[in-house]
Amino acid sequence: KAGVTQTPRYLIKTRGQQVTLSCSPISGHRSVSWYQQTPGQGLQFLFEYFSETQRNKGNFPGRFSGRQFSNSRSEMNVSTLELGDSALYLCASRPGQGFGSTEAFFGQGTRLTVV
Amino acid sequence: QKEVEQNSGPLSVPEGAIASLNCTYSDRGSQSFFWYRQYSGKSPELIMFIYSNGDKEDGRFTAQLNKASQYVSLLIRDSQPSDSATYLCAVSSNTGKLIFGQGTTLQVKP
Numbered sequence: 001k002a003g004v005t006q007t008p009r010y011l012i013k014t015r016g017q018q019v020t021l022s023c024s025p026i027s028g029h030r031s032v033s034w035y036q037q038t039p040g041q042g043l044q045f046l047f048e049y050f051s052e053t054q055r056n057k058g059n060f061p062g063r064f065s066g067r068q069f070s071n072s073r074s075e076m077n078v079s080t081l082e083l084g085d086s087a088l089y090l091c092a093s094r095p096g097q098g099f100g101s102t103e104a105f106f107g108q109g110t111r112l113t114v115v
Numbered sequence: 116q117k118e119v120e121q122n123s124g125p126l127s128v129p130e131g132a133i134a135s136l137n138c139t140y141s142d143r144g145s146q147s148f149f150w151y152r153q154y155s156g157k158s159p160e161l162i163m164f165i166y167s168n169g170d171k172e173d174g175r176f177t178a179q180l181n182k183a184s185q186y187v188s189l190l191i192r193d194s195q196p197s198d199s200a201t202y203l204c205a206v207s208s209n210t211g212k213l214i215f216g217q218g219t220t221l222q223v224k225p
Contacts, residue, residue: 033213042217043159043203056212090158092213103149104205104213106158 002027004093004107012113018079021110025072025093031055032074033104034066037088049074050096078112086114116141119206121216129224134191136219138204141185147207148180150189153218154200162202163189194223 005024013019025032033056034046045058049068068074078085088111092104119140128134136150147166151159165171165178165187177190187206191198201218208214 031211035215043215045212045214048211048213050211056210094213102147103161103164106160108158 004091004105006089006091006107006110008110009108010111010113012115013081014115015081015083017081018077019081019112021076021078021089021091021112023074023076023091023093023107025074025091026105029093029095029105030072031094031096032068032072033092033094034074034076035090035092036060037090037109038086043090046076081114083114086112088112117216118142118214119204119216121202121204121219123217123219125220125222127222127224128194130194130196132194132223134194134198134221134223136189136191136202136204136221138187138189138206138216139185140187140204140206140214142206142208143182143185144209145185145206146209148178148187149205149207149213150176150178150187151203151205151215152200153203159203159215191221194221196223196225199223 007022031050033048035043048056052068063079066076088109090109091107149164150162153159163178165180171178175192179188203218204216
């Protein structure tokens, strides 16, 4: 069974640009969560999608948005990039049955550097 | 107050000792509790999960949950240098939101 796939693995962008990150969950998993990881802040929850609907949202500005497609693949978009957006963005996949009762499987992450 | 709090460490223990990692959470409605391990440059991977009050053992690892005190812990017995990593506590609410603590860095010295 294939794991969680995130693309691209590495990305360098300039301030003010926008970026789209992609996550393909484990086959059969319907829940995809996104996290931002930085050395100072740890793993911060961005949002969760389940069956194409945003089920939960963290405390990030509106520049961060996401969506989920009918095949459960998810994209995350960050507009008007700031230097502080440089981080490792992790996607986590869960089956989705029952709220919160199952473990999350992580992708390898996308390392975003904003210059 | 952070939703999930951990001491960032580093926690340093000698090889063969017991490492004790602690975590507190603020949402009394939380239902599921997880411990993840993250090696430097890698993604988090699940070590254990616990849903009910009490202890749960898996090999050298024991998770402890006290919902009244909103406290979760992880004990690692016979610590090995390969256990050196960051340990992340994660808590899931009844809405499905999975929130992580900042992580505790564990160093096991040979």
